[in-house]
Amino acid sequence: MWREFTQLLFISGDMALNLFVSLLLSILISLGIAMLYRGTHRGLNYEHSFVNTLVLLAPIVTLVMLFIRGDLVLSLGLVGSLSIIRFRTPIKDSRDMVYIFWVIAVGLGCGTNNWTLVLISTLLLAIVVSLLYLFEYGRPHHSDFVMVISGTSHFLPTEAESIIKRQTIMARMRSHEIHDGHWEIIFELRFSRVQEKNAATLLQEIQALEGVTRVSLLAPQLALPI
DSSP states (O other): HHHHHHHHHHHHHHHHHHHHHHHHHHHHHHHHHHHHHHOOOOSSOHHHHHHHHHHHHHHHHHHHHHHHOHHHHHHHHHHHHTOOOOOOOOOOOHHHHHHHHHHHHHHHHHTOOHHHHHHHHHHHHHHHHHHHHHHTTTOOSSSEEEEEEEEESOOHHHHHHEEEEEHHHHHEEEEEEEEEEEEEEEEEEEEETTTTGGGGHHHHHTTTTTEEEEEEEEEETOOOOO
């Protein structure tokens, strides 16, 4: 029955089996990669559509490789068609680009029947990614913040500086503006990992100073969606 079905589609049984296994394997592996991306993602720029793209990209590349394998004319036609396509979607995180190349490599491997190589390399890369995530490799030993202090009455910046320097490893005044009785001071702060836990206490001490009406602490290193 399988042979009759494949003959009806004008493809041999071996070719149909090869197509089925390659596509199924690429889909399963890309699903695993997408789950790993979702589980190890940090930051605020997570996009559901990007995860779906990771799942779909590998089988599409596999299908393309199955089309052009051993056919010089098709391969040249593919290169020509891709040369007129312009991708305008910005990559907000370099880590996203790594995952895109990963699933493309999986699609290329499955499309050329290198199934064992794809499985082994994907497993090793998944272990490396998990270890980097667990040990927070590459994370700096300090965190930079920007503190904005504003008020409406007389205020001595030296009082705030003494409190800030006591709870940070570096503090620097960036600007001091006064307009119609209102003032605003911006400090650049650097916390160690231990001192970072005391950020709430620092805000309370600054808020308690005479003349202070508002205190904000910003983390500019966060990856915010645009």
